[in-house]
Amino acid sequence: MDLKHVLATNLRRLRHERELTQEDVAGLTGLSLRYIGSVERARVSASVTVLGKLAMALKIDPCELIIS
Amino acid sequence: MASREHLARNLKELRTARGLSQEALADKAGIDRTYVSALERRKYSLSIDRLDRIASSLGVEPYVLLMPTPPSTEGLIQM
Numbered sequence: 059m060d061l062k063h064v065l066a067t068n069l070r071r072l073r074h075e076r077e078l079t080q081e082d083v084a085g086l087t088g089l090s091l092r093y094i095g096s097v098e099r100a101r102v103s104a105s106v107t108v109l110g111k112l113a114m115a116l117k118i119d120p121c122e123l124i125i126s
Numbered sequence: 127m128a129s130r131e132h133l134a135r136n137l138k139e140l141r142t143a144r145g146l147s148q149e150a151l152a153d154k155a156g157i158d159r160t161y162v163s164a165l166e167r168r169k170y171s172l173s174i175d176r177l178d179r180i181a182s183s184l185g186v187e188p189y190v191l192l193m194p195t196p197p198s199t200e201g202l203i204q205m
Contacts, residue, residue, distance in 0.1 A: 061178040061188055106192070107171035110129040120129040121189035124174065 064126045065109075066100035072116050072123070073098075086115035129192055133177075134168045136191045140184045154183035 073083055080098070084091040089111065096102045097112075104112075106120070113120040141151050141162075148166070152159040156179060164170050172180075174188070181188040 061174045065174060103173040103175040105171040105173050106129050106133055106177065109174070109192070113129070119192075119194060120132075121192040121194075124177075124192070125187070125189045 059126060060100075061124055062100040062103055064124055065104060066098050068123050068125070069094075069112060070098050072118065076116060078116075083112070083115055087111040128194070130168050130171055132192050132194055133172075134166050135196065136193060137162075137180065137184075138166045139196055140186060140191070144184060146184075151180070151183055155179045 069083075073080070078086075080091055080094045083089075084094050087094075087108075089108065093102070097104050097108070109120040109123050113123060141148070146154075148162040149159045152162045155162075155176075157176065161170070162180075165172060177188050177191060181191055184191075
């Protein structure tokens with residue numbers, strides 16, 4: 059499984075655990091809803107800066123998003 | 127941004143622990159040497175695809191490169 063898929067799976071799981079919608083995460087990160095959707099479908103290779111924004115929104119460390 | 131800082135520090139630390147020059151690492155990861163240098167100076171935010179390639183060239187899991195604490199102390203530098 060490549061890192062895009064690891065990120066996609068982790069983001070979806072962590073978001074659900076916090077009962078957040080994709081819209082919520084978009085609002086918290088300032089990223090578009092469409093982009094969040096693409097990350098969760100492993101369509102895009104997010105940057106480390108995006109990992110930082112997502113991690114801040116989910117209140118976790120960025121490494122947790124890419125641990126398989 | 128903090129994650130970029132962590133990446134810069136961990137990358138440099140792991141690279142030098144393995145006795146690799148920026149050029150040697152760039153070769154292994156299939157990227158340009160100036161790019162490695164820029165990452166170590168926190169100039170760029172790289173994509174996770176590249177993060178993955180650099181991590182495998184260093185023999186670590188990708189998340190290790192983003193860890194907030196320096197990786198070299200925990201035996202992670204052993205391959």
